[in-house]
Amino acid sequence: MSQRARILVADDEAHVRKFLVDALAVQGYEVERASDGQEALQLFRKTPFDMVITDLRMPRMDGLTLLKALHEEDPTVLVVVITGYGTVEDAVEAIQNGAFNFLSKPVSLRQLYEVVRKGMEHRRYLLEEAEVLPYMSKELGFEIPSDRKFIPGIASSILRNLEDMRYPLNPNDRFTIPLAVDEALLNAIEHGNRNDPDKKVRVTCRITEEWVEISVEDEGEGFDPDSIPDPTTPEQMTATRGRGLFLIRHYMDEVRFNEKGNKITMLKYNRRIRPGS
Known part of the structure; x- marks a missing residue:
């Protein structure tokens, strides 16, 4: 991707949002933030993102509902879900519904950067593949x-x-x-x-x-x-x-x-x- 990759972070905990946004911005990504799934979906509808990182448990609209709504808007967007301690079952359900990967709280920088790096490589592959799809x-x-x-x-x-x-x-x-x-x-x-x-x-x-x-x-x-x-x-x-x-x-x-x-x-x-x- 020639332009800076765009990432949307959705989490109802302000300190988690700030940690993720700051950590990703340092890596050169263009990052936006949302405090819940409903706000994230509204932002996504206004401007496209390459990846959405979302907590699974949020008010108004939870992460799983957001995941499904995002893929209705754009089936190619990569969604990474964040799970709390001991809630791997939630991550499995999200992956079965199309999530690319998951992060476990507390999120480490190493885990975050590795998941995002792999995701962007996969995203680039999907975009290149889309060029030959008509044939x-x-x-x-x-x-x-x-x-x-x-x-x-x-x-x-x-x-x-x-x-x-x-x-x-x-x-x-x-x-x-x-x-x-x-x-x-x-x-x-x-x-x-x-x-x-x-x-x-x-x-x-x-x-x-x-x-x-x-x-x-x-x-x-x-x-x-x-x-x-x-x-x-x-x-x-x-x-x-x-x-x-x-x-x-x-x-x-x-x-x-x-x-x-x-x-x-x-x-x-x-x-x-x-x-x-």
Whole structure:
């Protein structure tokens, strides 16, 4: 980063704020301060920051709520949380929700500088990577027998490739995309190929900057997806037919079939590009 990196410090304890701000300013960072999460979010909305260092326990808006709000504003901002003594569980929860790292009170200069240094290196990498993101594309292909044992491996392989390519996934996507793949494969094996071991299921996955497209095709006779009853109606609540497709349509942003009805294509859009998806 050619310009001075900007850091926002949010903590309700004045002496902690002063310590962090002074320590970071000495290192050449441009630093702003906030006394709680709500004030920090207001400052962030006015001007961008490369990193936000926030206490987890603050009045008006706590650090975890701030973390989630910041990533809605800018998914690339690095958030470092500060935990009190003996509250590592809070830090783990924050990291699971997208925090880059954590600091433990009392914060030492060595710990602070190391975490910030690593964060800025990571931030620089993300910004450089963003320049080539529009040209990113990857395709995966599988052809498997009609056997349910292959389902978990394909779903996890697709998720792993998304993570390796640093595709923007929110916590919910990490569950819903594999679940949609599971349901589509199960339908192809059991209903399309009718568990015939001689029939194959073909899976393709294309990852681009704008979306992830996953297709599952069986060798069965196909079906009319419009003929599947709505499983949410009272008379269908105890039925199993149609539940898989119902879940897929709710897990993914777009679902379509080929004319024969033996191939389903599911899309999940990049929310950084299409926020309303």
